[in-house]
Amino acid sequence: xxTTAHQVRALRITHEEAxxxxxxxxxxxxxLQRAIGCNNFDVxxxxxxxxxxxxxxxxxNGSPLNLALTIVAHSLGTPxxxxxNAVALRCDPDTGDSISLTxxxxxxITDAIETKPGPDLIARLAISLAPLPAVVExxxxx
Numbered sequence: 192x193x194t195t196a197h198q199v200r201a202l203r204i205t206h207e208e209a210x211x212x213x214x215x216x217x218x219x220x221x222x223l224q225r226a227i228g229c230n231n232f233d234v235x236x237x238x239x240x241x242x243x244x245x246x247x248x249x250x251x252n253g254s255p256l257n258l259a260l261t262i263v264a265h266s267l268g269t270p271x272x273x274x275x276n277a278v279a280l281r282c283d284p285d286t287g288d289s290i291s292l293t294x295x296x297x298x299x300i301t302d303a304i305e306t307k308p309g310p311d312l313i314a315r316l317a318i319s320l321a322p323l324p325a326v327v328e329x330x331x332x333x
Contacts, residue, residue: 200291201226202279202300204243206257209304211297214278219289227276235277237267241296242282242289249275256326259304261319265312266303270319307333 198213203226215222223232223244231247243264246254254275263279264271279300280289292300308316308330317327 199280199289200297202292202297203227203276204257204260204263204279204300204304205276206255206259209259209301212278214280214289216289223278226278229275235264235269235271235273236282237264237269239267239296239299240282240284241267241279241292241300243273243277243279245273245277246275249273256323258326262308262312262316263300263303265315265319266308267299270315272319272323 197217198215201212201214203210203212212226214226224230227244227246229246229248232244233247235243235245237243243260245260246252252275257273257275257277260273260277261271264273279292281292281296282288283290313330313333316330320326320330
């Protein structure tokens, strides 16, 4: 995916799929709101300088649990239960700016989505997802 000077490469993660996209940095907030599909978003910081921009009201506005996104967060060091859509970008550790994901970061996120969770990850997910016993049961059958 080729980007221009005012675009950064990102990964949009819904409860159905993960697709690469570009975010226009001339108005990053509006571009993220459109990509996520929300008015308010929050940032969940992960390992490897990856930031998830997530629907801040996903859990209360009826958005479905985003199990893939929740697995990504747990796999990359942040035990968060996430609802709705999100956009993943890289955070420049020196400036705090959102910049394009590297190929390695994209691979790390997609591997977390596509790889069957191991027993340790399932145990961590079960703790976070305890209020959703059907989801925990599903994970334990994997």
